[in-house]
Amino acid sequence: MSELGNKEVFSANLTYYLAQKDVMQKDLAKYLGISQASVNDWIKKRTYPRMDKLQMTAEFLGVQMT
Numbered sequence: 001m002s003e004l005g006n007k008e009v010f011s012a013n014l015t016y017y018l019a020q021k022d023v024m025q026k027d028l029a030k031y032l033g034i035s036q037a038s039v040n041d042w043i044k045k046r047t048y049p050r051m052d053k054l055q056m057t058a059e060f061l062g063v064q065m066t
Contacts, residue, residue: 007045010054015043017061031060 018025025043029036032053041047049057058065 007042007048010048011043011045014039014057017063021061023061028057028060032056 017023018028025039026036029039032039034053038047038049042049054065
């Protein structure tokens with residue numbers, strides 16, 4: 001079991017998949033209808049997205065939530 005919390009795991013995964021898919025934070029933010037600052041807060045582990053934004057992010061990046 002990982003000692004990392006949800007914010008840390010999500011941040012690492014989001015950073016990885018944005019790089020893998022060659023997607024900018026602003027592109028994800030536009031798709032989600034939120035500010036780029038919000039996406040940056042997720043990456044910096046300051047905040048964690050709501051469930052609807054998690055699902056939309058997974059769909060946008062073409063990954064499955066587990």
